[in-house]
Amino acid sequence: MPIKIDKNQQDKKFLKAAKLKCMSQIEEASAKINLYANNAVGVGDHPNIMEEILKAAEQGAHAQDILDFLEKCPR
Numbered sequence: 001m002p003i004k005i006d007k008n009q010q011d012k013k014f015l016k017a018a019k020l021k022c023m024s025q026i027e028e029a030s031a032k033i034n035l036y037a038n039n040a041v042g043v044g045d046h047p048n049i050m051e052e053i054l055k056a057a058e059q060g061a062h063a064q065d066i067l068d069f070l071e072k073c074p075r
Helices: 007-038 040-045 049-072
Strands: none
Touching: 007 049
């Protein structure tokens, strides 16, 4: 007999997964910026470092906006 999962419980799992994905994207963006700012190797691989930093910042900011929105969503 299949295990029944409560719809509310399932919805919470999807919401949690979405939040975790956003948090991961924020951490990745932060790590990239840290690498570019503090590691000469990272800078050497990316001649347009300012553009790369801004691109990572945009990705992190976008993920943060989505996370903030999800945190405010009614349950």
